[in-house]
Amino acid sequence: MEAIKRGVKPRELTDKVHSEIVRLLKEWGIGFDNYTRTESETHKRFVRDFYMKIYNNGFIFTKVESHLYCENCERFLPDRFVVGTCPYCGYPHARGDQCENCGRLLEPTQLIEPRCSICGSKPVVRESKHWYFDLPKLQEAVQRYIEENPNFTEAVKNYSLNYMREGLKPRALTRDNKWGIPAPFPGADGKTIYVWMEAVLGYISATIEYFERLGDPEGWKKFWFDPEARTLYFIGKDNIPFHTIIFPALLLATREGYNLPWDVSATEFLTYERKKFSKTHGIGIWMDEALKLAPADYWRYALLYLRPEGKDTDFSLRVFEELVNSHLNDTLGNFIHRTLLFVWRNFDGRIPKPASELGEEDSKALEKLRILHGKITNALERIKIKEAVELVMEVAREGNRYLNTRAPWKLIKTRPEEAATVIYVASQYVKALSILIEPIMPFTAEKLRRLINLQEPPSWDDALSPLEPGHPVNKPKPLFKKVKAEELVRKLEEMRGAVVKRVDVSEFRKLDLRIGRVVEASYCPESRKYVILRIDVGDRVVQMVGRLGEHYSPEDLKGKLVVVLTNLKPRRICEQVSEAMLLAADDEGTPVLLKPEKDVEPGSKVF
Numbered sequence: 001m002e003a004i005k006r007g008v009k010p011r012e013l014t015d016k017v018h019s020e021i022v023r024l025l026k027e028w029g030i031g032f033d034n035y036t037r038t039e040s041e042t043h044k045r046f047v048r049d050f051y052m053k054i055y056n057n058g059f060i061f062t063k064v065e066s067h068l069y070c071e072n073c074e075r076f077l078p079d080r081f082v083v084g085t086c087p088y089c090g091y092p093h094a095r096g097d098q099c100e101n102c103g104r105l106l107e108p109t110q111l112i113e114p115r116c117s118i119c120g121s122k123p124v125v126r127e128s129k130h131w132y133f134d135l136p137k138l139q140e141a142v143q144r145y146i147e148e149n150p151n152f153t154e155a156v157k158n159y160s161l162n163y164m165r166e167g168l169k170p171r172a173l174t175r176d177n178k179w180g181i182p183a184p185f186p187g188a189d190g191k192t193i194y195v196w197m198e199a200v201l202g203y204i205s206a207t208i209e210y211f212e213r214l215g216d217p218e219g220w221k222k223f224w225f226d227p228e229a230r231t232l233y234f235i236g237k238d239n240i241p242f243h244t245i246i247f248p249a250l251l252l253a254t255r256e257g258y259n260l261p262w263d264v265s266a267t268e269f270l271t272y273e274r275k276k277f278s279k280t281h282g283i284g285i286w287m288d289e290a291l292k293l294a295p296a297d298y299w300r301y302a303l304l305y306l307r308p309e310g311k312d313t314d315f316s317l318r319v320f321e322e323l324v325n326s327h328l329n330d331t332l333g334n335f336i337h338r339t340l341l342f343v344w345r346n347f348d349g350r351i352p353k354p355a356s357e358l359g360e361e362d363s364k365a366l367e368k369l370r371i372l373h374g375k376i377t378n379a380l381e382r383i384k385i386k387e388a389v390e391l392v393m394e395v396a397r398e399g400n401r402y403l404n405t406r407a408p409w410k411l412i413k414t415r416p417e418e419a420a421t422v423i424y425v426a427s428q429y430v431k432a433l434s435i436l437i438e439p440i441m442p443f444t445a446e447k448l449r450r451l452i453n454l455q456e457p458p459s460w461d462d463a464l465s466p467l468e469p470g471h472p473v474n475k476p477k478p479l480f481k482k483v484k485a486e487e488l489v490r491k492l493e494e495m496r497g498a499v500v501k502r503v504d505v506s507e508f509r510k511l512d513l514r515i516g517r518v519v520e521a522s523y524c525p526e527s528r529k530y531v532i533l534r535i536d537v538g539d540r541v542v543q544m545v546g547r548l549g550e551h552y553s554p555e556d557l558k559g560k561l562v563v564v565l566t567n568l569k570p571r572r573i574c575e576q577v578s579e580a581m582l583l584a585a586d587d588e589g590t591p592v593l594l595k596p597e598k599d600v601e602p603g604s605k606v607f
């Protein structure tokens, strides 16, 4: 849809977006063995073969059904190509596949007053034949898989079983789209596979592609057929059914013994300043903007710390400030800095030699580090990432507590060997942290390892092998800087303002705006929400259809002077041609028409 709106080929748009995403993931320190797309030939081939297997196994049937069709655009309107009023909650901008307001899944034909997303016309109903995946046949097998999966959390299990409670329904596999993977079924010429029904298969085709590149074309099978192999999926909770029901059902339908998902790590929702993230409404911070406000590691820490495991969580810049300043700067950064500075200043930049016999406090501190390392490892194994992040910060807190209790800055004057022991122990915390923070903050981990001269990349278990006495460290520099929420808000507004301001005057001059006088006004025969206006714009009379019926009656409008955009490409709205638009102010969603400050002749230019 975005490509149609921009007037470019879908491929052109997705190429551009893909390379942008690749760049951003890299800048965020997110790495992949194979970051690919479902445009790849390997994927297309795999999907067609895969579906033919399912077809031959008897899991696919056809049905002729009513679908919405836009006569103006000459296309069927599946999924998001149609918008209208939600039959459940009355939200007026629900999409054909889902209502954004109440979250319910929809069929396009359920929408009240459907409109084409591209041109706004009212669609007609036409029959079309489609291919369906026979999910009900797999109901029992899928249910057993979900109930018997020992790894799924209660939330994932309940969400999935609830979804199945009323029985699985067959799922449409094909679309009348011009783009997408051509459906391989006999007689399905011109149909493509519905994107969500092939995208999940990308997990497998990406593995195949990866091993093809390694020159081991059979290697992928280890991951998908060896019962010892585990696949793990990180998703938001609204995607659970696709991963616990539809994807496993597709795999089962091949009867080839594919491994089903071992676990699905589904998060609850994250909100932004108590609002739902929305690209359309500009709610949220985009990946590229974020990096202009603070280093990637700050965001990674905050987002992992706030990962909505088990409950919905709110992100706010106030909380972000607190996490960066108090956790990263004052706790983690400060502990590392004071330890290394002590080594640098008092022990010639070398890890000091501890006393041959450690004191009770010192042994306890090392034992605590070992326990915390075990707990962090365990949390990660259980995919409790938020918990692991909290525990990593606990390591830094424990280190600070230890330094404060032992006060080496006092010991150094009276009992220097004891001070050496304390700094030796604290250095082991620093070493462990340089590895424990790697998955959370890879850029900071690398900086820290450079400070303490560690050869990289270290392994996870290296965290507990000691930095030996005499090991040199470099002069420490602070790893973090404080941030201010107000400052971030200001910068963000500035960034966005700059984008809005960059409209060229020549763009504006393309608009032929004039004063017009409404000469005729009537409700649309289709719907009283819309009015049809005939407007005198000086050299001609133009017709305009607008959604004004709820705010103005035709009698109100007749004779009024209005501001008209006259050089608009004609569109069909409510079965009528509309070739103009009126300018109005937005009064909390209610349009208020603009008029000239004193009477002027219709046709006067507005500039």
Ligand SMILES: [Zn+2]
Pocket: 070, 071, 072, 073, 074, 116, 117, 118, 119, 120, 121
């Ligand atoms: Zn249309």
Ligand SMILES: [Zn+2]
Pocket: 086, 087, 088, 089, 090, 091, 094, 099, 100, 101, 102, 103, 104
């Ligand atoms: Zn709704």
